[in-house]
Amino acid sequence: MTTVVRGCDLVDGRGTEPRRGVDVVVEGSTIREIVEPGNGAYPSAEVVDAQGMLVIPGLINNHTHGTAYGPLFPSGHEPLPHRQVNANLDRHLLEGTTTVLCVDGFITAEAVARTDEAHPVNVKAASCNTPACLDAAMITDGGGLTEADRAFTARQAVAEGAVALGEIGSGHTLGGGGASYLYLPEEIARRTGVRVTRSQANELKIAVLGRHISASAFDRDAVEEALENAGLAGLLSVSDVREIVSGVVLPAFDVALRGLAEAAEEAGKLDVPVLVHNAAASMTQVAAIARTDVRLIAGHSNHPSFTTREALDHAAWLKERGVVIDVSILDTFRGGRPDLTPDLLFAMFEAGLVDTISTDYAAGHHDPILLAIDRATKAGVVSLPAAIAMATSAVADTFPGLAPRRGRIVPGAVADLVVTDPVALDDVRTVMISGRIAVREGRLVADEASDDR
Numbered sequence: 001m002t003t004v005v006r007g008c009d010l011v012d013g014r015g016t017e018p019r020r021g022v023d024v025v026v027e028g029s030t031i032r033e034i035v036e037p038g039n040g041a042y043p044s045a046e047v048v049d050a051q052g053m054l055v056i057p058g059l060i061n062n063h064t065h066g067t068a069y070g071p072l073f074p075s076g077h078e079p080l081p082h083r084q085v086n087a088n089l090d091r092h093l094l095e096g097t098t099t100v101l102c103v104d105g106f107i108t109a110e111a112v113a114r115t116d117e118a119h120p121v122n123v124k125a126a127s128c129n130t131p132a133c134l135d136a137a138m139i140t141d142g143g144g145l146t147e148a149d150r151a152f153t154a155r156q157a158v159a160e161g162a163v164a165l166g167e168i169g170s171g172h173t174l175g176g177g178g179a180s181y182l183y184l185p186e187e188i189a190r191r192t193g194v195r196v197t198r199s200q201a202n203e204l205k206i207a208v209l210g211r212h213i214s215a216s217a218f219d220r221d222a223v224e225e226a227l228e229n230a231g232l233a234g235l236l237s238v239s240d241v242r243e244i245v246s247g248v249v250l251p252a253f254d255v256a257l258r259g260l261a262e263a264a265e266e267a268g269k270l271d272v273p274v275l276v277h278n279a280a281a282s283m284t285q286v287a288a289i290a291r292t293d294v295r296l297i298a299g300h301s302n303h304p305s306f307t308t309r310e311a312l313d314h315a316a317w318l319k320e321r322g323v324v325i326d327v328s329i330l331d332t333f334r335g336g337r338p339d340l341t342p343d344l345l346f347a348m349f350e351a352g353l354v355d356t357i358s359t360d361y362a363a364g365h366h367d368p369i370l371l372a373i374d375r376a377t378k379a380g381v382v383s384l385p386a387a388i389a390m391a392t393s394a395v396a397d398t399f400p401g402l403a404p405r406r407g408r409i410v411p412g413a414v415a416d417l418v419v420t421d422p423v424a425l426d427d428v429r430t431v432m433i434s435g436r437i438a439v440r441e442g443r444l445v446a447d448e449a450s451d452d453r
């Protein structure tokens with residue numbers, strides 16, 4: 001079966017200038033050649049008309065949660081229902097992502113394989129199951145961890161197909177986003193019956209423990225103000241809040257920090273990359289790992305807990321030591337969050353610090369990678385070919401087991417590609433995975449099939 005993607009402008013993932021008006025010829029699951037249009041060599045081919053459209057490689061997303069059937073997050077939270085995992089994967093697919101690395105970290109190889117079979121997106125896993133990371137999960141949560149999950153060590157996971165260790169540390173075990181959108185609101189609701197928002201919980205957390213998570217950062221005035229802002233004045237005292245926040249965040253914190261060094265050492269032994277939670281709270285430990293010779297990916301180096309200056313200096317220091325600097329889109333554009341604007345992301349691009357682009361989870365509300373690339377290229381902070389490479393070939397090269405022969409549109413590569421609108425990059429029209437069309441006219445092909453029934 002031959003398909004010709006006709007007349008497109010091609011950004012092939014290698015970081016080089018676009019080619020105008022070419023045909024991409026796909027044979028079976030493979031890119032056969034890229035040719036000048038209309039040479040008539042494939043009369044019986046299926047044609048995807050892509051004139052005036054942009055074709056790029058399928059995106060490879062190295063930081064996703066809730067994309068495999070098993071415990072959610074590196075805190076071993078209760079699994080999402082399968083249909084929600086499938087819906088998350090559908091969303092990634094509609095956004096042009098054809099390979100995801102699930103960094104929940106406690107999912108067995110068997111469960112990852114089941115997910116991968118159930119959905120057209122390629123699903124690969126990272127493991128965070130080292131002793132300290134497991135301890136941190138059990139202290140924070142662990143509610144979704146079965147006996148089998150706990151026993152499935154990082155070593156075993158790598159032997160059975162995990163391509164990295166990660167996410168090591170997380171917003172759930174290190175007092176980051178996961179504490180703010182999940183565990184703090186839960187605990188406050190349990191005590192008061194009032195459900196606070198993520199930003200209210202975040203303000204309370206920072207008032208008690210600061211951006212770097214330290215008991216010495218306690219600021220009574222800031223706590224009073226945060227209580228007022230969260231509508232909790234009169235329901236909780238300053239010392240109640242101090243106790244709640246400390247009780248949620250601190251017990252696992254030092255254990256999780258220890259997990260960073262432990263997992264990095266284990267990744268070195270297993271000869272796989274290690275993806276770490278890089279945020280204000282973990283930056284010192286991340287820097288310590290950077291001094292070792294493990295292949296280190298500093299996940300979401302644009303984390304909102306950093307100040308702009310701090311993030312740029314830290315990333316530059318890490319990059320000099322060979323660390324891969326990842327940025328996560330989170331809900332930067334559509335989240336409406338006062339603490340998360342595009343400024344830091346754009347500054348990282350402009351400084352030439354970014355190696356890879358991922359989404360992360362943002363409580364399930366991440367923005368599309370292509371929306372971020374659209375905005376960043378329009379802002380002039382990164383070129384289109386460079387940005388596309390950061391979400392395709394650079395990710396494949398960083399994680400050798402994640403997407404072999406993927407991430408570039410060149411002869412012999414696996415035919416994962418996206419046809420999208422050059423003036424609104426996130427308006428994805430067609431997605432092909434291994435030569436099969438999975439999204440057509442911006443809709444899942446699986447849905448078309450069910451309409452026919």
Ligand SMILES: [Zn+2]
Pocket residue numbers: 167169170171276277278299300
């Ligand atoms: Zn994280």
